[in-house]
Amino acid sequence: MRTCVLVAEDDTMQAELVRRYLEHEGHTAVVAHNGRAALEQARRRRPDLVILDVMMPDMDGLEVCRTLRRESEVPVLMLTARTSEDDLLLGLDLGADDYMTKPYSPRELMARVRTLLRRTRDGSPWRDGVLHVGDLRVDPRGHRVTIGAAQVECTRGEFEILSAMAAQPDRVFHRSQLLQEIHGLDLGTTERAIDMHVMNLRKKIEADPRRPARLVTVFGVGYKLTDGTGGRRRAP
Known part of the structure; x- marks a missing residue:
């Protein structure tokens, strides 16, 4: 079954690069170039994973993540040029599952994508009891x-x-x-x-x-x- 990954990235060249890598690995990729469009696509397409840039027009990635967490448990991988510990903490506190700083290796990004999707799909050995x-x-x-x-x-x-x-x-x-x-x-x-x-x-x-x-x-x-x-x- 093909998975759907939403890429929310305002840099069109960067978004296109990520889309090509995702599709090369067999995923369906949906691209949005601003925060409001990302939310609309997430609600309409119900993706299996969201790759979410922090710095976007209309609505930034932190606000998108906050809204997504109120509406779903979709895994969120945040991308940002910010490197301070406070920014990292804020993203995780809002419910992001993983966090990568720019510039990043597309191969490493795909490895993170595979792991987040596998974790969501397969579950873990401790899930059978309280x-x-x-x-x-x-x-x-x-x-x-x-x-x-x-x-x-x-x-x-x-x-x-x-x-x-x-x-x-x-x-x-x-x-x-x-x-x-x-x-x-x-x-x-x-x-x-x-x-x-x-x-x-x-x-x-x-x-x-x-x-x-x-x-x-x-x-x-x-x-x-x-x-x-x-x-x-x-x-x-």
Whole structure:
């Protein structure tokens, strides 16, 4: 079955290059050159993936991503010339699944596309039951995270990280291992995205994000998810 990829890029030459690469790999490519046209195409065509440039006329990519996330769970790969950590964090916080800075290699872009589509299509081995880590519950089927009775709203990327780690609590994950679980890639540029996702998750699941007790750093190695007790028994 051919997949449909929406390319939202105001640079016509860049959009044409991406379209040719996508079609060479067997995808149907739909191109939009501004934010409003991108939203219209997304609503009409219901693509399997959106490649979304941040800097576009009429409506920028961040606003498009925000609107898409209110309406669907379509994977979003953002492209931007901005390189600051704040820009990266904002894009991920709005629900982008992956993030590439310009200039980029079209071959790397296609690798990211393949991985995002595979992740969406195939699912993952931890999706068959509700995962419990202390009072944190991750329901992969219902795409739901709760702490006690409180629901935690997560973006797709945050949810994938939490699901992978909740399936193996107390295991230390290298950033590259989380990339393989989520994106299937081991790219230094993307490892920063893992750190941003972890930072966002801590704001949502930790009582004090500056002193995390659940999603903890193992210095020089990576991250692990614990029950938050620090080895102490909870009172019954």
